[in-house]
Amino acid sequence: MKKPRFRQLLQGLAVLTQFFPFTWLYRRIYALAVRLCVRRLQRIRGVAAIYLRRGLASGRPLYGLSDIDLLVMVDNNQPSRVRASVLYQYELLRRLIPMLPEGELALYDFEEFRTLYEQSPFYRHRFEQGRRHWQRLYGEDIFRNLPPPLPLEEECCLALQELSPAWYYLAQELTESEARPPFVRRYVAYKSLAEAARALVVSRGEDPGISRESALQRATAQYPELSARLSKVQSLRRHLLSRKPVPVDDLLETFFRLTRTALAENSPGNGVRRVLRLQPLPPAVFPLPGFAEALATVREACAALKEMERAVLLPRLRFDSVAELGMDLEELAGATMDALDLVVIGQGMPPAERLRRFNSILDPLQPLVNPFFCDLEAGVAVALRPLPGRVVKTPAWDPEFFACLSSTQPLGHNLEVAAALEVVRPFPRADSFDQRARTLLALFHQREVFQITPRSYFTLFWEAGRGAWMAAQARQPGDLDVPVTSAQVLEALVSLTPAAEPTLRQIYREYCREAGDRPPEALRYVNWARWYALHLEELLFSPGQLNLNPPPPPRTELSISVAMATRNRAQLLGTALQSLVDQVRPPDQVVVVDNASGDDTPAVALSFARRLNLILLREETVGIPQARNKALKHCTGDLVAFLDDDCKAEPHWLLELELPFLKDPHIGAVGGSLLPLAGQSELVAQFYDSRMSADWGKSRGVIPHDHPDSR
Amino acid sequence: MIIQILGELKEEGYLAKGRHPTVAPFFAGANMAIRRHALEEIGGYDPQCVTGEDCDICARLSAANWELYMRRDSVVFHKNPATLKRLLQQWYGYGRYHPYVFAKHNEPAVEIYARLKRPISGERYRCLFYRRSPWAVVLFLTNFLMLHLALFGTGVAWLLGGSLLSWAGLGVTMMLAVCYAWPDLRHWGLRRGAAFAGLRYLADLALFVGAFIGGLHQRMLYFSAPVD
Numbered sequence: 001m002k003k004p005r006f007r008q009l010l011q012g013l014a015v016l017t018q019f020f021p022f023t024w025l026y027r028r029i030y031a032l033a034v035r036l037c038v039r040r041l042q043r044i045r046g047v048a049a050i051y052l053r054r055g056l057a058s059g060r061p062l063y064g065l066s067d068i069d070l071l072v073m074v075d076n077n078q079p080s081r082v083r084a085s086v087l088y089q090y091e092l093l094r095r096l097i098p099m100l101p102e103g104e105l106a107l108y109d110f111e112e113f114r115t116l117y118e119q120s121p122f123y124r125h126r127f128e129q130g131r132r133h134w135q136r137l138y139g140e141d142i143f144r145n146l147p148p149p150l151p152l153e154e155e156c157c158l159a160l161q162e163l164s165p166a167w168y169y170l171a172q173e174l175t176e177s178e179a180r181p182p183f184v185r186r187y188v189a190y191k192s193l194a195e196a197a198r199a200l201v202v203s204r205g206e207d208p209g210i211s212r213e214s215a216l217q218r219a220t221a222q223y224p225e226l227s228a229r230l231s232k233v234q235s236l237r238r239h240l241l242s243r244k245p246v247p248v249d250d251l252l253e254t255f256f257r258l259t260r261t262a263l264a265e266n267s268p269g270n271g272v273r274r275v276l277r278l279q280p281l282p283p284a285v286f287p288l289p290g291f292a293e294a295l296a297t298v299r300e301a302c303a304a305l306k307e308m309e310r311a312v313l314l315p316r317l318r319f320d321s322v323a324e325l326g327m328d329l330e331e332l333a334g335a336t337m338d339a340l341d342l343v344v345i346g347q348g349m350p351p352a353e354r355l356r357r358f359n360s361i362l363d364p365l366q367p368l369v370n371p372f373f374c375d376l377e378a379g380v381a382v383a384l385r386p387l388p389g390r391v392v393k394t395p396a397w398d399p400e401f402f403a404c405l406s407s408t409q410p411l412g413h414n415l416e417v418a419a420a421l422e423v424v425r426p427f428p429r430a431d432s433f434d435q436r437a438r439t440l441l442a443l444f445h446q447r448e449v450f451q452i453t454p455r456s457y458f459t460l461f462w463e464a465g466r467g468a469w470m471a472a473q474a475r476q477p478g479d480l481d482v483p484v485t486s487a488q489v490l491e492a493l494v495s496l497t498p499a500a501e502p503t504l505r506q507i508y509r510e511y512c513r514e515a516g517d518r519p520p521e522a523l524r525y526v527n528w529a530r531w532y533a534l535h536l537e538e539l540l541f542s543p544g545q546l547n548l549n550p551p552p553p554p555r556t557e558l559s560i561s562v563a564m565a566t567r568n569r570a571q572l573l574g575t576a577l578q579s580l581v582d583q584v585r586p587p588d589q590v591v592v593v594d595n596a597s598g599d600d601t602p603a604v605a606l607s608f609a610r611r612l613n614l615i616l617l618r619e620e621t622v623g624i625p626q627a628r629n630k631a632l633k634h635c636t637g638d639l640v641a642f643l644d645d646d647c648k649a650e651p652h653w654l655l656e657l658e659l660p661f662l663k664d665p666h667i668g669a670v671g672g673s674l675l676p677l678a679g680q681s682e683l684v685a686q687f688y689d690s691r692m693s694a695d696w697g698k699s700r701g702v703i704p705h706d707h708p709d710s711r
Numbered sequence: 712m713i714i715q716i717l718g719e720l721k722e723e724g725y726l727a728k729g730r731h732p733t734v735a736p737f738f739a740g741a742n743m744a745i746r747r748h749a750l751e752e753i754g755g756y757d758p759q760c761v762t763g764e765d766c767d768i769c770a771r772l773s774a775a776n777w778e779l780y781m782r783r784d785s786v787v788f789h790k791n792p793a794t795l796k797r798l799l800q801q802w803y804g805y806g807r808y809h810p811y812v813f814a815k816h817n818e819p820a821v822e823i824y825a826r827l828k829r830p831i832s833g834e835r836y837r838c839l840f841y842r843r844s845p846w847a848v849v850l851f852l853t854n855f856l857m858l859h860l861a862l863f864g865t866g867v868a869w870l871l872g873g874s875l876l877s878w879a880g881l882g883v884t885m886m887l888a889v890c891y892a893w894p895d896l897r898h899w900g901l902r903r904g905a906a907f908a909g910l911r912y913l914a915d916l917a918l919f920v921g922a923f924i925g926g927l928h929q930r931m932l933y934f935s936a937p938v939d
Binding site (some may be wrong): 055079084087088091092344410447451560561572621624625626627629630633635637638639640641642643644646647648649652653654656657658659660661664666667668669672673674675677 | 724725728737738739740741742743744745746747748749750751755757758759760761762764768769772775776777778779781782783784785786787788789790807831832834837844887
């Protein structure tokens with residue numbers, strides 16, 4: 001961890017020297033860094049525009065603490081290749097410029113930019129702000145193709161969306177994990193509250209381009225009851241280097257009051273209203289794996305929080321997450337999991353110290369249980385451990401959230417669980433359900449969807465299933481039945497496509513297994529899930545004849561041929577073939593190519609013929625490629641695994657090699673680890689061993705990494 | 712490919728798609744499984760690749776839009792060469808066909824690569840200079856090469872009689888030699904570290920010579936990177 005310390009040192013120096021000659025110097029350094037970035041990035045072919053966002057572009061940056069946030073727009077043709085180059089260049093620049101934040105490069109192509117703008121209120125607001133604040137550094141005007149700016153009233157409503165990111169900053173105080181220097185903590189806390197104040201005054205009709213400082217001043221003038229608290233916030237910024245601890249409790253209370261004021265004065269957006277009937281949650285068979293232990297942990301956490309009146313467990317329902325999160329696979333999967341919100345109800349925020357302890361007890365359950373603190377009177381809930389997405393909730397925005405709270409079943413102690421209920425919920429557009437289902441199902445066409453973790457993948461699958469079920473129902477008038485847990489989604493899908501019932505049950509069994517931490521088998525039915533999702537898409541959205549009989553699902557086992565080329569190593573060959581006999585998942589065929597050997601290789605190979613399905617070939621031209629090509633001609637398996645004659649396979653070798661192929665049809669080749677054979681004591685072998693164990697010390701994995709010359 | 716280091720592949724998961732096949736990651740040929748129809752689609756192994764067939768196959772699969780996946784839990788134990796002679800032969804052999812694979816996936820050009828301390832998306836080497844030309848020259852600026860350049864410079868300076876210059880050159884050479892041996896010395900102490908560094912030096916030298924000769928066969932000047 002050398003890097004952050006170096007960075008913190010630089011930051012500390014910069015904060016210490018925030019006066020004239022130095023500030024001038026810092027401004028020059030920042031300008032130089034930005035110019036360097038632009039010069040590197042604009043040279044990539046396919047980059048259409050570069051913008052400077054946020055801190056530096058709007059308001060007064062604090063040189064030293066402010067990051068350089070860039071936005072890069074790429075052309076529509078060949079976006080993936082251009083993206084890779086841009087990210088590579090950005091990584092290179094990051095090694096040189098400490099002000100470039102990790103993973104915060106916004107990278108869009110025009111189509112994506114427009115889709116986000118049109119579909120997601122969150123991004124629409126962001127881009128509207130960008131119209132005003134972002135600086136164009138290079139290229140064309142990216143806002144040219146967007147619809148004209150929103151009328152001011154509508155923008156004022158959107159301003160409240162900013163409360164969520166603002167809370168995100170402050171919530172960093174509620175975790176114990178990282179040790180940030182005090183001036184960073186002060187600055188971030190200040191930023192959070194100033195953003196909240198800005199959201200408040202902008203929603204009251206102030207000019208959206210207002211800076212943080214003046215927003216705070218306006219809020220102080222408009223709300224005299226908050227003025228004492230807000231002046232404390234201003235002093236945070238003024239005395240960044242003060243040694244006094246950050247008054248977290250005070251700040252939490254201030255944020256809560258600001259939020260309450262802001263939300264009380266605004267009405268929810270309009271839209272199509274539909275009645276949703278949520279299915280009851282059976283407390284015994286909860287979606288969480290190991291629910292009994294999880295419940296014990298939750299109880300323990302609640303006991304740590306004395307201010308709590310009661311706590312309610314309820315399903316996390318995010319019907320608009322696709323649009324909101326901009327189809328980011330990882331985040332989407334995290335947001336819509338078989339997960340629970342744990343809502344702690346109390347009067348006034350508990351002290352930060354206790355909230356920290358509460359969070360740390362719940363840590364092992366992340367992200368399956370997400371704690372909220374809710375003040376029912378104020379009608380505001382804030383996430384104690386925010387995931388990306390909406391983290392400040394209000395009755396107007398999240399009716400189901402609060403409907404769940406009012407209708408509950410006791411779960412022992414002061415813990416409750418949400419019961420079945422009906423809510424009326426506005427949806428932004430009439431075809432919201434179709435749009436959502438289509439977007440979710442279309443994800444299964446994408447290659448990237450396989451690259452997320454199996455758990456996220458399955459989550460996405462159940463979410464897509466729920467979306468499809470709701471879309472199918474929404475085509476008829478009347479109430480909508482909403483399945484909540486994955487088990488309920490399963491039943492819904494079975495009733496939708498009875499022909500696919502066995503497949504669905506198998507996928508569900510596999511999902512439960514995976515959720516219970518039994519990973520290897522889990523990959524096996526991933527492909528079935530994809531196949532079913534594509535089938536659903538065809539069923540729901542294809543015009544004309546519906547194909548009610550799904551095609552047979554893909555196989556769950558592939559046949560494997562093992563190809564071995566050998567030359568004059570009869571003894572070693574025996575060991576290698578024996579290791580194939582010992583495989584947990586035996587090979588379906590073994591092809592040994594005798595590459596013009598002069599010893600008793602054929603005899604050794606044939607001695608295994610009874611235990612393996614073995615073919616022995618002879619190739620007179622010496623050379624690995626020739627021998628392997630010869631073997632390939634005689635292989636019949638779906639996969640060809642290559643093993644060298646001087647190697648010995650571990651018993652799980654083939655089983656492990658096969659799994660990725662089952663998971664993702666786009667995978668062409670899978671490679672594994674190579675380790676030195678035990679008990680080689682010669683000088684050279686010792687050299688290899690020593691170098692490998694040196695690397696062992698460096699690598700953080702369980703298994704040391706591969707051999708330098710492993711071929 | 713050739714210049715990619717297998718040590719970077721310890722992470723489970725999809726291999727990063729290289730921006731160029733010459734620097735893309737690949738995995739070892741002694742432990743891999745390939746979809747049969749993918750292998751048939753790209754036409755099997757290239758019979759001219761006596762070694763380095765695995766980089767070649769990975770680069771071609773990747774170019775044919777197949778994904779490559781590293782499965783760390785699938786383990787094969789490998790027997791190392793037991794004598795110095797075998798070791799040097801082996802590394803000479805690897806070096807000998809580097810240039811062939813390199814030339815196969817790359818047009819003739821003058822190229823200079825520098826080594827990155829930490830790889831970016833699996834790429835260990837960064838192209839500093841690239842210009843297409845009928846004369847193919849490939850140069851990897853590594854400690855190993857710098858050390859020899861400094862040694863060569865010192866020798867020339869000594870022959871020309873510039874005593875001060877030759878002393879300075881000697882100093883630089885010594886410094887580079889320490890840099891070269893440093894990872895081994897750090898992990899294994901002075902005595903074992905020095906022995907292992909010497910062994911590594913021999914292996915690198917064999918690889919370098921092999922690659923240079925292989926380069927001449929391909930009508931290029933190929934100054935290889937040590938595989939470490």
